[in-house]
Each structure stands twice: as C-alpha cells, then as structure tokens.
Amino acid sequence: MDAITRIKQLGMPRRNNELWTFFPVAKIPNVLSPDSDCHVADAPRNDNQDAFDFSEENDFAALLPVAQNARTMVQNIADGSEEMAMLKCNNDYGHTVLNIGKNAKASIEILDNKVQHPICAERFDINVGEGASVEIFFANPANDLPLTFRHFRITQAAGSNVRFSAIERGNGITRVSIDAFLNAAGANFDARTLNVLGGESSSHHRLHIYHNAPETTSTQLSRNLLDGNATASYDGSVIVGNGCTKAYSSQLVNTILLSENSSVSVKPVLKIYHDDVECTHGNTVGELDAEQMFYLVSRGIPEKAARKMLMHAFAFDTFAPLPEGPAKKRLLQEL
Secondary structure (H helix, E strand, O other): OOHHHHHHHHOOOOOOOHHHOOOOHHHOOOOOOOOOOOOOOOOOOOHHHHHOOOOOOOOHHHHHHHHOOOOEEEEEEOOOOEEEEEEEOOOOEEEEEEEEOOOOEEEEEEEOOOOOOOOEEEEEEEEEOOOOEEEEEEOOOOOOOOEEEEEEEEEEOOOOEEEEEEEEOOOOEEEEEEEEEEOOOOOEEEEEEEEEEOOOOEEEEEEEEEEOOOOOEEEEEEEEEEOOOOEEEEEEEEEEOOOOOOEEEEEEEEEEEOOOOOEEEEEEEEEEOOOOEEEEEEEEEEOOOHHHHHHHHHOOOOHHHHHHHHHHHHHHHHHOOOOOOHHHHHHHHHO
C-alpha cells in the first residue's frame, strides 16, 4: 500500500487519536482538502515508494513526506567503515534512508531547512547493522518555522548501539516522533532531548520503543526549560515482547517551569509481556531550586547570573554522559 492511500484511510489527526493527544492538531493544514495549499489528492507518484508498504503505518507525520512526493535519498554505509555526515532537506518534504553496515560507525547531524513554509515534514528510515554504532543529533539555532515534523523509524540488529540527541528551540510548533525496533540481543537505544522554549512555542515528542529480543536496553531522558507561554509534551511508550528476558528500559522526564504560564504534559506507557525485565519511568516538574538560588546569591552572585548557572547545569547534565564525539561536542557548545 502506498502512502497516499494510507493517509486517506487514516484521515487528518484528531485529538482523540492517542498519537496526537497533546498536539494542537487544529494548526495542521488539511492536506486532504482540494482547496488546501498542500494536498495528496493528485500528488504524482514517486517510484521510490514501491519499496515501502505503509499499510501498518498509523502516524500521519510518518506518511506525510512520502505522500507529498518527497524524493527519497538512500545512503549506504559500508561494513566496518566510519562516516560523518550532515543532512539538510532543501524542500518542504524530505525522505532519507540510511543503511548502516555491520560494525560501522556513523555520526549524523540533521540541519534545518529555514525556508518559510506553512508546514515542513521529514522522514528518516535508519537500518542499523550488527555491531554498528550510530549517533543522530541536531542542535539548530532558533527559527521561526511555523510547523515542523520529523519522524524516525529505526531498526537495530544484534549488538548495535544508537544514540539520539537533540536540543530544540524556536518560535513555532515542532513534533519529533521515533519508532525504534530492537530486534536482536545486545541492541541498545539511547534518547536524550532538551527543549529550551519561550514565547508561544511548543515542542512535542512521541516515542515508541519495541524490545523485540532478549537482553535489549533503552534509555530515555528528556528535559525542558520552559518560559513565557511555551508548552512541551512527551508521549513515551515501551513495549517488551513475550520471551524478551533481561530487557531493560528507563524513562525520565524533568521539567523546570520558568513562568506561571508555561506547561508540560507527560504520558509514560509500559506494555510488558514478560516478567523477567526491568522497566522504570519517572517525571518531575518544578521551578529553579530556591535553596540553590539562595546559596549562590548569598555568596555575591547576581540573581540573573545565578539563574543562568542553574539552568546551564540542568541542561549540561542531559548530555554529559554521552561518549566523546561530534554529537557531544556540538550539543555542549550550543548550551
């Protein structure tokens, strides 16, 4: 089934769809309307779609770039090789396929397309081979793009390691969705994200992590610094299949609200079909620590500088555990 047919079956996102619970769906242009600036009714067919079957895809954002005839870029990274790359979509819609070979190492930075359009959407299909190590990251400057979708579909073979890291800023609405499939023993997926938002901006993360084999691990750490009327949401699901012994998963969301009008929504979901696993989740929401502020100010540090110090420490700890490499260097520079 092609993406156009599937997106017509699903229809436009609605708030009663659990994938879009927290998202302001009224802001999404109706791509099914013939009067809309962007619609799929007469979209030309891209022959690259033939390699994909979208019949089981339920996420509108995952289908949209392909339905809008995004040209598919395929990049193969050979077994045992080391690659560094920067990916930038030059159009409203982008579709990238990355095939990472056995024992390869890859560092992939994703750059923004800053051309003003009502909606921009990208899809990344990333297939990670046995023993491969991949870091995927972005830390783009704040922009005024009104509505941005990024969807990642990641499959991992035995002993593979994927680290996903991002800093998000801007004045618009963003949604990052990830489907990660840990399909063999030893596969590890680590996601670390930081939202630094103010004004009327909002950022929404939706993760589904599938532990499809024994002895697989996943870690999710999301942190938010929210000011003004900014909003953030985190919808994280972990699914551990039957027979997947010794699976380990942790999820933690920490938020500091810097204004009375900022807000965060968090929905952790654990679906566990085996009893020999360890899965945890947690969520904290608060203000800057008053005792720490008092300690710094009482030692002569101006209040504004003290606030910056505490916010920097909160952000720094998000990425400090990453191994040395391009991703960690870039992310810490941006702080």
